[in-house]
Amino acid sequence: MAAVRSRAGLDTIPMGTEGQDGLSYMQCCGQEGVSMQKKMNSGPGIEWSADVSAQQTNLSFSHSSRVDLPYRSPESVEMDEIMAAMVLTSLSCSPVVQSPPQRDLLPGDMECCGGELSDSGSSGYWSWDHGSVSPAPSPSVTEMDRSSGQLTDEGLHMELDQAACEEPEARRCKSLSRGAYRCLWPGCGKVLTSRVGMKRHIRILHLGGGSEQSHREEDFYYTEISSEDEETAPPSPAPSFSSGAWTSCSSTQSQSTPGHQDTSVQSTPLSQSAPSSVWQIHTEHLYQACAPIQVTVSPGSPTFCTWSLPGGVQQKPQIPPSRSRSVSVGEQWLQRNSTPTRSQTMSASPSRGHCSFRKGRGEAKKCRKVYGVERRDQWCTACRWKKACQRFPD
DNA sequence: GATGCCGGGGG
DNA sequence: CCCCCGGCATC
Numbered sequence: 001m002a003a004v005r006s007r008a009g010l011d012t013i014p015m016g017t018e019g020q021d022g023l024s025y026m027q028c029c030g031q032e033g034v035s036m037q038k039k040m041n042s043g044p045g046i047e048w049s050a051d052v053s054a055q056q057t058n059l060s061f062s063h064s065s066r067v068d069l070p071y072r073s074p075e076s077v078e079m080d081e082i083m084a085a086m087v088l089t090s091l092s093c094s095p096v097v098q099s100p101p102q103r104d105l106l107p108g109d110m111e112c113c114g115g116e117l118s119d120s121g122s123s124g125y126w127s128w129d130h131g132s133v134s135p136a137p138s139p140s141v142t143e144m145d146r147s148s149g150q151l152t153d154e155g156l157h158m159e160l161d162q163a164a165c166e167e168p169e170a171r172r173c174k175s176l177s178r179g180a181y182r183c184l185w186p187g188c189g190k191v192l193t194s195r196v197g198m199k200r201h202i203r204i205l206h207l208g209g210g211s212e213q214s215h216r217e218e219d220f221y222y223t224e225i226s227s228e229d230e231e232t233a234p235p236s237p238a239p240s241f242s243s244g245a246w247t248s249c250s251s252t253q254s255q256s257t258p259g260h261q262d263t264s265v266q267s268t269p270l271s272q273s274a275p276s277s278v279w280q281i282h283t284e285h286l287y288q289a290c291a292p293i294q295v296t297v298s299p300g301s302p303t304f305c306t307w308s309l310p311g312g313v314q315q316k317p318q319i320p321p322s323r324s325r326s327v328s329v330g331e332q333w334l335q336r337n338s339t340p341t342r343s344q345t346m347s348a349s350p351s352r353g354h355c356s357f358r359k360g361r362g363e364a365k366k367c368r369k370v371y372g373v374e375r376r377d378q379w380c381t382a383c384r385w386k387k388a389c390q391r392f393p394d
Numbered sequence: 395g396a397t398g399c400c401g402g403g404g405g
Numbered sequence: 406c407c408c409c410c411g412g413c414a415t416c
Binding site: 366368369382383385386387388389 | 396397398399400
Binding site for chain 1: 406407408409410411
């Protein structure tokens with residue numbers, strides 16, 4: 001364990017294989033949990049605590065992690081400095097890629113608020129969102145200002161501006177007119193008006209910048225939405241679980257409990273702890289990500305989850321999947337493969353490669369069921385194309 | 395038979 | 406790149 005922990009500590013700054021990207025993330029956004037996760041993934045013992053702290057604040061992040069993991073060696077410190085330098089360098093050099101992450105910090109990410117959703121305006125939503133985002137208390141004054149300013153900023157393209165939201169709730173944001181695309185990446189609800197923009201958003205922010213393979217994946221992480229649809233469908237069309245799916249991933253909570261923002265946001269002990277990190281870790285592919293981790297709310301269910309990570313990673317059984325459905329071999333496989341750093345999977349593996357195991361039918365209602373064949377146009381793109389449903393992933 | 399979706403293909 | 410659909414596994 002010690003070893004692991006120390007490693008986690010290092011993560012704070014230095015990133016192993018990730019290189020600049022990762023670093024920049026950390027630097028820019030303290031709360032950016034992703035980078036952290038990446039690292040963690042590599043090792044078996046995941047420290048949720050670290051993650052949580054990360055979400056708290058920039059500073060706290062680094063602090064807590066260090067405190068938490070006092071094992072850092074002197075060398076690591078040195079490394080930190082070096083890394084920091086690198087980060088700075090990279091930041092100055094490639095604004096495009098880096099900037100997005102920065103924005104991410106902002107909680108609710110205005111994405112929703114962003115230009116198009118003017119309607120929701122200032123009501124509870126936003127305020128609430130921000131609060132929820134609490135984890136990232138205050139990146140920096142400038143940034144904050146900027147972000148807030150963006151809320152009103154209307155026509156500008158928010159593509160990069162509003163990066164992914166940290167908050168799941170964000171997805172509830174209503175969106176706009178038809179022809180809009182919403183990012184389905186867990187925790188992100190970004191809505192863009194252009195497909196290309198959305199793809200870029202996904203590729204850059206979620207898939208890690210642009211790896212070759214990621215190109216095809218973008219499709220699965222966004223969906224086309226229409227205003228009417230928006231309100232009902234995505235967020236809760238399948239009240240039963242549309243949100244649940246995501247939630248499960250995040251394990252925690254609330255991710256999408258539309259109804260209770262406050263609660264959800266306010267970190268319950270649980271929420272803070274593992275959840276967010278969990279889903280992020282496994283988000284390589286929706287399919288993979290969600291399935292295994294099913295957390296679900298029913299704490300009571302004793303079901304046993306076999307999704308074991310390689311190193312016995314998740315020491316914490318988090319929450320056993322409520323669904324009794326046992327994890328299929330395929331899922332486990334996916335898990336293993338997805339567990340490693342995202343970057344790894346991305347570059348090195350054909351990812352979905354050829355796991356020809358089909359996942360069997362999930363319980364979640366898919367677009368076809370929810371909307372019916374008649375309203376095929378309301379299905380998510382994936383469903384329309386007879387691909388794995390992205391709106392109601394299992 | 396209905397569904398879900400992989401794999402492949404057309405424009 | 407967008408969109409469809411054959412075909413197969415599952416329910």
